[in-house]
Amino acid sequence: MKLIKFKEKAIHFFFFLTAISAIVILLGIFLMLLFNGIKMFKDVSAFDFFFSTVWNPTAYGEPSYGILSMVMSTVMVIIGSMIIAVPLGIGTAAYITEVAGPRTQEILKPIIEILAAIPSVVIGFLGIIFVGPLIAKVFNLTSGLNAINGSILLAVMSLPTIISISEDAIRAVPKDYKEASYALGANRWTTLIRVTIPAAISGIVASIMLGIGRAIGETMTVLMVTGNAPAMPHSFFDSIRTMTATIAIELGEVPYGTTHYYAIFAVGTILFLMSLSVNIIAELVTARYRSRRI
């Protein structure tokens, strides 16, 4: 009897440990980034770090550590990718749930899921050999390694997330809404645009946020196709270097314990905070959408 009780407790404890391990890991990562990153401010002023556009830690003369251009670059590819992925993603989700017959659904859904399984390095490769030359040709540029290229590829990568979560949201809209709309004489298109999508909007917003979360942290693809020029971007045709690419490029060679080393951690901290806030927004919106459904 006693043994069973002990076993019960042990199992209980074991599952508690697995449950909190994620929290411990998350907190550990954040503290590691923060404590290493903060040491940089001994040598670099916070103002220079946040508002200088020149990131050149391995300068010939005086090194500089301004992250503004790379934050702008990251924001720019995210905006670009969402301009492409949001209409495409919502459109696909609406088609799958509202228009497509069951057979089409059966074929389409697994294909979209497979899209999520393509390794990012393969997508980057596609960007170099196919999308880049195409962009150069279409826009009459000399090189296709630029922000647009990164945006297109990130759009492809965030599409599966956006489609599958929007699809769930649209499917969750109660049948009564649609029936009421039809009863009032609205056709399918009007019902979809005026009733179903607005009713599912919080779920759709959450899907967009998670899509952004997917795109923000993406490293390999943008590293391969955006040209990695650490200049302040002026247009989508400029070569850019995102925060993730900078970390990936420089962490391999940076001497331990230098300002440059800590600066990379500081960039990581900012990136972490950016992606954390996007995820929190997604979480809040989803919570609201759940409570509304009941």
Added chain:
Amino acid sequence: MPYNFRLIISGAIFFVMLTTMISCSKKEVDKHSIQIKGSDTEVNLVQRLSEVYMEKLPDVSIAITGGGSGTGIAALINRQTDIANSSRPMKNAEIEQAKAKGVEPVPIMFALDGLAIITHESLPVKSLNLDEVASIFKGEITNWSKVGGPDMETSVYGRQSNSGTFVYFRDTVLKGDYAPSVRRMNGTAQIVEAVRKDKAAIGYVGIGYVVNEEGNIISDINVLNLASDANTTGVSPLESENVKSGKYPLSRPLFQYTNGIPTGKILEFVQFELSDEGQKLIEKEGYYPITSRHMEHNRSLGIIK
């Protein structure tokens, strides 16, 4: 609880197998394998040398990875590699850092590179001097018309800061900073690929990267003739004499660093690279054999007789 018991037994067996496998493979590594890491300029060259060497001595295995000279040197300092390939000499700070960790870096020069400045074949500019090249990479010249080309924005390709060539080029040619608009490419091969497709491109690559396996220049690119200043005429790095004599302004030795004077398998491999056979292979790969002056340096280290 027979189920749990079985799980524990199989777990234990798996663990024992795993540890034996790891310890065995570790021994294998210690005995025969040489780890080489670093310069992207050198990676294909050393790969070729090691392939030929391993064919002769099948019990030796050599593993080569690129990643840039800075990466290789960092690995040498952290004792993660036997040989660090580097296309630039180690910086003083790096040598101090190595010594603080008890690592004694020894520079071996094994090949000569004439760092090539390449452009797209269709560009009419065929010769530049060092100042003009520096101005283009520093962003002071942004249009080809300034150096006798068509009215077209320059499209500049370089390497990342972990590249030895990035540092060499900055310190010997620019003597200043790269323009932020210079694209930082991941590897030398990527620069070649980008320049082939870009009509306004200019980039720098190790001379071994401009020739293909048959020894011909890769299609769609042009290797610029380079002059040290405005008063001299440009010479091509494709002529071995220009590079060996130093008439080509970007002639540079390629280094391999070891921790202390190498011994055993590592020494034998380095001696192979410096042998007549090794030097011939280097020439076949598009680079140039080292001069007697560099050979003398290696001799003074006691690596060769």
